[in-house]
Amino acid sequence: MTAPPILETRGLTMRFGGVVAVNGVDFRLQEAELRCLIGPNGAGKSTFFKCLTGQLRPSGGDVLFRGRSVAGSFSHAIARRGVGTKTQVPSVFDGLSVRDNVWLAAVRVNPGRLADKTTDDAMQRVGISHIADRIVGQLAHGQRQLVELAMVVAPEPDLILLDEPAAGMTDDEVDRLVDLIKELNKRHALVVVEHDMQFIRRVAKTVTVFHQGAILVEGDVADILVDARVRDVYLGKQAA
Amino acid sequence: MSRFLPLLGNVVVLLAGLAVLFGLPAYAETYLIINATIFASFAILALSLALIWGYAGILSFGQAAFFGLGGYTYAIAAINFGDTTGAAALAVAVPALFAALLGYFMFWGRISDVYLGVITLTVSLILYRFVNQTAGEEWTIGQAPLGGFNGIPATPILNWPGRPGEQLAPEDIFSLAVGLLILVYFGCKALLATRFGRIVVAIRENEARVGLLGYDARIYKLVVFVIGGALAGLSGLMFANSVFVSPTMFSLPVSGQIIIWVIIGGLGTLIGPVIGCILMQLLTNWLGTLNQVRGFGWVDPNLVLGVVLVVFVLLVPKGLTALAADTVRWLKKRLSPRERGEGGAHRASDGRMRGTNDQTESPPREPDRSYPSANLSPLSRGEGHEQRAAGAAARSTP
Secondary structure, rough: OOOOOOOOEEEEEEEEOOOEEEEEEEEEEEOOOOEEEEEEOOOOOOHHHHHHHHHOOOEEEEEEEOOOOOOOOOOHHHHHEEEEEOOOOOOOOOEHHHHHHHHHHHOOOOOOHHHHHHHHHHHHHOHHHHHHEEEEHEEHHHHHHHHHHHHHHHHOEEEEEEEEEEEEEEEEHHHHHHHHHHOOOOOOEEEEEEOOHHHHHHHHHEEEEEEOOOOEEEEEEEHHHHHHHHHHHHOOOOOO | OOOOOHHHHHHHHHHHHHHHHHHHHHHHOOOHHHHHHHHHHHHHHHHHHHHHHHOOOOOOOOHHHHHHHHHHHHHHHHHHHOOHHHHHHHHHHHHHHHHHHHHHHHHHHOOOOOHHHHHHHHHHHHHHHHHHOOOOOOOOOOEEOHHHHOOOOOOOOOOOOOOOOOOOEEEHHHHHHHHHHHHHHHHHHHHHHOHHHHHHHHHHHHHHHHHHHOOOOHHHHHHHHHHHHHHHHHHHHHHHHOEOHHHHHHHHHHHHHHHHHHHHOOOOHHHHHHHHHHHHHHHHHHHHHHHHOOOOOOOOOHHHHOOOOOHHHHHHOOOHHHHHHHHHHHHHHHHOOOOOOHHHHHHHOOOOOOOOOOOOOOOOOOOEEOOOOOOOOOHHEEEEHHOHHHHHHHHOOO
8 A cells, every 4th residue: 555546536526506416436546457437327427537537627525646636637737647538429630630630649748750650559559540541520430439549548648547438339349449448458547437338347357336426336347247236226226 | 643732732822922922013013013012911911810710710800909009019119210120020029929918818718719709809999999099199109199090191111121211112012021921821831730730720620639638728829829910910010011000900890801801712721811812802992993983883892792701601611712622623523534424323322432541532421420229238228218328428519
């Protein structure tokens, strides 16, 4: 317990008017850990996620990246600390080519020629080299997801946050994504928000379940998936 | 082939610019040369908005403010200094500084695009009102009376650097204006090709993503806004040297005109707004002569320009450059023997029939954001409304 966790939240709270979307969440992620966040619609996963990335300014509590508070920082400041983010709806540059998209991500940390090489490498790793010259706005949803993933991977961030990475992907693309996440986890810490249980089964080790803005349960994936409480919140339990 | 097209375009633009630069003074009369100087200074103004609106996505209604500020700064400083060289430098520096101040409050205050337009418009109207009422004796800066709605008819003409009193001839002012226009045009091109320029374009495409990649969008927007202000100031300087400065430089018609040039020429290009500017100025001048003609006295140039704008916004929203590009593409298609005779069915399946590498020819279509429902998990299928929240979110995003 000497090294601080790469990511920690203490009593993280996000209110929208009277609605408490995230309610006092304490969350810890160790270096090189892979964590999946699941939970039904409206559980607060995405709001929690946006507080981590600086897209939302938390109403209370703290977010610590390697022991230093980043709560309320702008997203560019958090990104500069070494956090790469894939948003829920692919956030890409629709009017630019795939290569330009990835290059823009690579060039912040790599000057000149090196940026071109990093761009090619990232496209290769994600498997989009064959569409490098196409305009992103014309691609299918799954391909746009991969483009965004390549943008996240290119600067080699220490912590990677993925919000619903498998949405809209074909089976082949999901296979590639699973391999990629496993490969990334050798060097990077990851947080993956996902709905798709099949997908969670394939990648997860530890799972955190969100429900009504708080952590319902946290544990090994095999235990979580048979947990009665988890099943209840997902299926809508009858008994209250 | 397509890789050489941009280069070819640059060469054509450069040759056209040089032809005007060296050809026109040899043949044209002074009246025409002065008119062409005004066109060139307006074209620089058009480029200032083409850069910040077309590439950075900042819709500024306030380019007229920087334009007027540049002109007035030059006139006031030149009258006081005697030598015009320093005044010319100030004519660029003062609007740039003003743009930096205004931009700082707008971008750091996270003002949204619409309010940015309102604020810039208001600023130019305030300046217009202010300068208009400076007729009294008390409105004199050094030896320069501001002159109220009359402006400063005694605006000095540029002299050769270091030789006060030796004024440039109209032909020299013309050469300077056109030379600067060429420089500004290629300067903007070069700027957009740099890392800085590419990030600026990325901000136009998706500012949130630029932030998530670790760039502070505010700094980039501020710098490009300041460059736009400086260019508008430069344009005001050249305008002051071909006419003289007056409050109309700050007026609403000027603000509106700049936007019309950019829309008609083509937003997101540099050459488009220059062409749009020159064509609209030619049209305006021609309409101005019309009321001398019997039977056409009722023609109001502003009304005609308004109609032209409406027609363009409705029928040619991407402007003349896109129209020209589409026409060339259409002609190519008609002329190439392979494509002929295959009819409309071919077009419909265009995107799928061609290889994935051929992106230039495939028709632009909305990104396909539909989700396959096949990989819904048993758990999520149990809940009816659980159908991939991302799907609903994606579809509801404009």
